[in-house]
Amino acid sequence: MADPADIAQVRAFNRFYTRIIGLLDEGMHKTMHSLSEARVIYELSKDGVTTGAQIAATLGMDRGQLSRLMAKLVDQGLIANLPRSADGRSTPVGLTPEGRAVAARLNAMSDAAAAETLLDPLDPFERRDLVGSMRRITALLGEPEASTLVLRAPRIGEIGWLIHRQALLYHLEQGWNGEFETLITRIYSEYEAAPGTPAKQIWVAELEGEVAGSVFVLPATDGEEGTAQLRMLYVEPMFRGRGVGGRLVAEAVTFARISGYKRIMLWTQDCLVSARSIYQKAGFVLAKEERHQSFGADLNGQYWVLEL
Known part of the structure; x- marks a missing residue:
């Protein structure tokens, strides 16, 4: 059973990290897009054409919530429903040219925020420790990757x-x-x-x-x-x-x-x-x-x- 002190430390870190990377801000990088919207745009920019079901599985998001969010992005002209595949069971979606431009802008802002907020204030040794600790958290809590040994x-x-x-x-x-x-x-x-x-x-x-x-x-x-x-x-x-x-x-x-x-x-x-x-x-x-x-x-x- 988890030690109460360890639980308190995890929760304290979560509060600290959400504040320092701006997850509680009104919009992602002070844009009109929420964090959830930005994540969907990112997944589409990474995977190209995909489906709502695949995005929901990747993000662990409720299908109903995702459907409403994607309808909003369609209305904004950032994503588009594509012709159905041959089996007709799912509707593929992809970014429009406007959506790709937004994705590129959000990615650039995320890179700049990571550099300015987390990495630039640290010396090379502190930077190595921070990135190494992040790798360890990912390895401990994430699904094992098929990485080359x-x-x-x-x-x-x-x-x-x-x-x-x-x-x-x-x-x-x-x-x-x-x-x-x-x-x-x-x-x-x-x-x-x-x-x-x-x-x-x-x-x-x-x-x-x-x-x-x-x-x-x-x-x-x-x-x-x-x-x-x-x-x-x-x-x-x-x-x-x-x-x-x-x-x-x-x-x-x-x-x-x-x-x-x-x-x-x-x-x-x-x-x-x-x-x-x-x-x-x-x-x-x-x-x-x-x-x-x-x-x-x-x-x-x-x-x-x-x-x-």
Whole structure:
């Protein structure tokens, strides 16, 4: 159940944001058009010819309300009903030349308002934080997009981000304490300090412009010669269930194989059920396990191995 303080914060943000972007103004950008009318005009400018039913579904608008609104826009000469399609079940609509001119003007005013109100007053770092936060809100609350998953090298500042996110997520999800943050800080330092031979590689998964997860491979310090170790697999909660973890592990295994390693191993905990499932699907086999107390919890550590 939602925390009352969180509910209050959401409502406070809604009030703040509707005021700062002018949703309570008499007309959109002080024009004669309401926000609802502007949204319909925008959808028509984006989709070209469409139907009232499709617009209502996209905007989540009541069909009766939309019908009245579109009749008003027809009277203003901004949209026109087009000849029916062959099946005759729906009437396509589109913008008139006057409607396209209004759409272009509203889009230009919206761009200017976003720049002047939200972006121009901020320095580049604040701007990046604001846009990144908006992406995260969209990813958390919106329907998953069929975006292309990109695996790339980390950018400046992202190693620290990966340490921060994993320490925070494992604390929230597993209750692990600061010992885990100290451990993973050392693990990432070991990766950076390791020589380039035998091969090592780190991957950051990116979806919708956001860091969606990461993993890395480096030579194992314990075990037989020719063994690689897969370390620090993680996936952001809002991107779970979209194949990110499986893709990262598959990339790591392929890299270890073509780099000449004989096997790849990893250490995990049996409470991390989703991660274990990914490893099993990739062909890893449980080699041994041992109970230990770490990170403020009683854990069962597991070693998994995949012969290459």
